Amino acid sequence: MRLVKRRRRIQGMRRGRPDNPPVSFSGNRRVMSGQMLWAANDLTVEGGILRPLHRYHAIALSWQQREGQILPSRGAGLWTAPLSICRGTCIRSSGVLERADVSDTVEKTLATTLLQRLEEALQDPDPVCRQRKADRISAVLDSQRTQSPDTGTTPLLICDWADDLGSEGATQRLGIESVPGPTKVAKTSAATGRSLLSNGHLGADILHVPAGEGFAPHTHPGDHLLFVLAGEGTISVNGQIVPTGPGRAYMVDGSVVHAVGAITDHTILSIGTPHRALDSEDRQSLTAYAALLNPFGSIHCLICDLSADGGEELESLGCTHSPHRFG
Structure with missing residues (x-):
């Protein structure tokens, strides 16, 4: 069976839609959004048209790599989606399955080629945004999901x-x-914590950070939303040390260097x-x-109302909140 694809489809373009549609936000479930980067909504197969059974069913495909190209391969039963995107996570099926189920397995044999295709599709005029997207994809492809025993992919995860x-x-x-x-x-000297919920x-x-300790300047994959439950602390970003306390929430762009401290x-x-x-x-x-x-x-x-050209200089002026002490 030979699959003829329109280049514009593979790059995520569909008629009446922009070149770069947003990533699907359907979650880690067996039903996937039809608005995928590979846009398998209109595929010509030997003169016929394959269409999803339902708007939110990923069409079934199986792929193999040949001479630097990703080509379709045959298989019994329903073909499974080789690549889907859910909340920034890339997941590739392990092969042909008997039902439209998507595996969480990431196979590195095609990771490089798939990453290149995705980076091409995720073009953005802003180089910072483009790099963020590429970093998120790389982070997922380079590490397999690890989940604690109390987590999973059931419809409901709940804890106190x-x-x-x-x-x-x-x-x-x-x-x-x-x-x-x-x-x-x-990568911290004293911070500890316990996991609540995760679907991968x-x-x-x-998180618990003892007084005087903290997270040294860092970046991380994706973004974090933090709610202060107890104790006084700081969030340092873009040349400012900002106070935090119980009842305060803040969101951190993972690609921007920041540090968290505990007063x-x-x-x-x-x-x-x-x-x-x-x-x-x-x-x-x-x-x-x-x-x-x-x-x-x-x-x-902002707590001491002091400025300096570095952490040591700020500390010499009497400020005790500089995150240089955490490194």
Whole structure:
């Protein structure tokens, strides 16, 4: 069986739609959105047209690599989608299956070629945005998903992360223990935590950072949304040291160098995608302190109202919040 594809289809273009459609946000389930980068909505097969059985069914295909090209191969039963994208996660099927089920296996034999195709499709006039997209794809292809025993891909994942202390009028009280967690966070000296929920690409963790400790300047795959549950702390980014405390939430662009510090024992609810285990070495990539400075080469502490050209100089002025101490 020979599959004839229109180049514009493979690059993600469909009539009436832009060249670069958004990545599908269907989640890690057996039904996948029809708006994939490979756009298998109109494929000509020996003069006939293959169409999805349902709008949200990924069409069934199996691929092989031959002379540098990705070509379709035959197989019994339904063909499975070789490549799908869910919330920034690339997953490739392990081969031909008897039903339209998508495996979580990533096969590196085609990873390089697929990554090149995806990078071509994810063109963006902004080089920073383009690099972010490429980094996210690379991070997923280079590491296989790891999940703790209490996580999975069932329709519902649920856990308790705080104690119900009752309510009074319109006020609800929650109890949270600000204590070290069972797992040490990789590439930190004292931060610990416990995993709450994860389906492999979206997950939540409780982090605990002792007073005076923190996360040195770093970047990480994807983005993090953080809710401060207990203790006073800081978030440093773009040459500013910003105070944080209970009830405050902030979101961090993973491609921008930032650092997190604890003034007092600090507890944070962290939600990230793509999710990485607390002890995973690729949860964060450490950077030089200089990458944390503003475009003018300085850093300013909003707590102390002091500025300097580096962490040591800021500390000599009396500021105790510079993240240079965490590296």
